[in-house]
Amino acid sequence: MLAGARAASISQSELENHDVIKERVLHGLLFASACVAVLGLVLIFAFVAVRGVPIFAKAGVVQMLSSTDWSPMDGRFGILSFIVGSFAVTVGALLLGAPLAVGAAIFLSEIASPRVRSIVKPAVELLAGIPSVVYGFFGVIVVVPQVRALLGGSGFGLVSGCIVLAVMIVPTIAAISEDAISSVPRGFREGSAAMGATQWQTIKNVVLPAARTGIVDAVVLGMGRAVGETMAVLMVLGNAPVIPRGPSDPASTLTSIIILDMPYASGDHQTALFGIGLVLLLLSMSFVAAIRILSRSRKAR
């Protein structure tokens, strides 16, 4: 009897032990999964940096960032024209795309009937998923010839790049801004309307200020997408490693030069391309930081 009871109690405790071990192992596995994101980020930094940093040491950070002379075969690695190119294309795309996107978002949230909204909103969100290479293809086939007809030249250049990129970031900015605008409490609108404000006065004075941080987030996100975008820009920009003098001149960006040169680059040339990748990585990280600071200041408010 006694022995039997003991045996039972032993197996009971073994069972519990087994469960505890199982829980511990699982906990460890889950923890390890969570660490993959951190590990991935660290590895990305490490491998891009290890392969890219030597060029900064060799050619000089200041020299690289301030020179436009990109002649990798002759050992000259000025990347200023790519930085200017990325900057110009991003700013141009934002100037074209952001007002359009935010305007469309306001329209959808404040003016459109529920039926129109229920069709257009998901359609815009779906279009945010179209691959960038398709936007680039559309640019080559449709936008470039139009620009060529209007401005002369080859049509491949800054203007085409900005237009294609603008079209591409509009769905993203519009969808996120619309979320921000439509989450403004209805009471704000009613309170304003009840004092005799016109619809536009209500939008301008109450709704937009209340949704401001959300809209800024959306634009910053669109900006991050624009800076990091490769294919769409590459396909229509003309890809000359010079600072564009006019709106229809060809240009290159930090992203496009990597794709263009990588297939045949070797030695210092390849190292320089990784160096450019590092610059891009730091840029994108600073956008994350910017969004974090923005959202933190919003919480503090």
Added chain:
Amino acid sequence: MSKRLANNIAISVLWVAAASTVFVLAWLLAYVVVKGLPALSWSFVTQWPTGVTASGGIFPTIVATVYVTAVGFVLVIPVAIGAAVYLAEYAASGRFVNVIRFAADSLASVPSIVFGLFGLAFFVYALGFKFSMLSGGLALSLMMLPLVMRTTEEAIRAVPQGYRLGSYGLGGSKWQTVRRVVLPAAAPRIATGIILAMGRAAGETAVVMFTAGMAINAPIFLTDPGRTMTSHLYVLAMEGISVKNAFGTALLLVGMILSFNLFARWMAGRRG
């Protein structure tokens, strides 16, 4: 009166903004559909590209796209779900959780070309996987990770607390509760997030170009290289060869990704 005028002008401007947004996007879509449809045929999807102009079909690129996306999908699921379960159910909020979140947010914002560079340096060169479906799938899974992690965590957090208490009340362990109660309840939303991420992976170009390679090849083993539909479209468009096939490829690609996204929406809608 001027107040009314300002109102009418502003509303017209907003109307024009919305209309042109819809018009441009509809134009793009219609253009791809109208120009792409004539290129589509049974032989287009079943035959190999032929000659220097890459006429013929795009069969191997379809295989490569499906293959590399599937590898990314298989790799990302356990890690992303594990990480999300950890964040939502196990981790006490603290500095380490903040670190994980920061890393995930940062990963989400890394430009795809940088994932490509990293894949090239790490998987292709350092680990010696060469240009292969494995390298491509690994790079894509890292790219999908933050997206799937976030949607999964949100899905898990949306499961009512009562479900968990019910399971604990019956003597369920933490893991039993997660596996038998929480994850099944969150499954439709988790699936939605995964499908969306797959849509993104299938449409990715820069990452796979540098990791899966550009060789026209119908991959069979994980170690085989292959050119995806996106890379193929890029080549066709940039070399200006076989514009008809470029449209066909673009249409197939857009159709594939839109159906992914529509399916995800349908899943999400069904839950409500």
Added chain:
Amino acid sequence: MNGDTFKINVEHLDFHYGDFFALEDISVGIRQYATTAFIGPSGCGKSTFLRCLNRMNDLIPETKVEGKITLDGNDIYAPDVDTASLRRRVGMIFQAPNPFPMSIYDNVAYGPRIHGTTNKAQLDEIVEKSLTRAALWKEVSGKLNTSGLALSGGQQQRLCIARVIAVDPEVLLMDEPCSAIDPTSIQKIEDLMDELKSKYTIVIVTHNMQQAARVSDWTAFFLAEHADRPAKLIEYDKTDTMFTNPSDKRTEDYITGRFG
């Protein structure tokens, strides 16, 4: 009570929300410089009816109004009516206090500003006067630049009243203004209504019988006798008469608490 001048006159009003028939054949005259209370069980459409009086329902899609509402004899649903100008004359206080996410000062100055007042001294004067009338000045005069959202619920509601007073409307519609705030503030708001009556025409929706009896001169009782049938105006009379000697059995049942 200032005679029997009707400020607002409603004739045979029907109201639909999409397919739902909400109000049927409502006719009622709202007297100037008096307080009229709308009472009735929840869901009987009294708030909906109130929101017809300044066309607030226009903001909700797929609503339909039939019949006629006049303000000083002019049809407010006529095609050329500017809803913004109408709402400037017929202001509204909502059930949940809804100050804008801006400073107390800017909340009160919002109305005058959108109607074209930019002079700082003038705005200062309007803000002080309005906050004083809303019995809030003493509490907030030292912190006009803090956010309106930082105030307590009762203070927020008085801020909303000050905000409406600042645009100097003729009619004040109050949609259960005391349902979400503390008893002390309710007292203050009821006192305020008593004062404001001399200058404004007030319509209040309330589910609190005592409050209706305390603050109003006239009372209208709404009731939807079945859940899927539209609500009707059952009885409309002087508040004293209504609460002491209602003429309709259903009113009596409701007031004595049988409907809850």
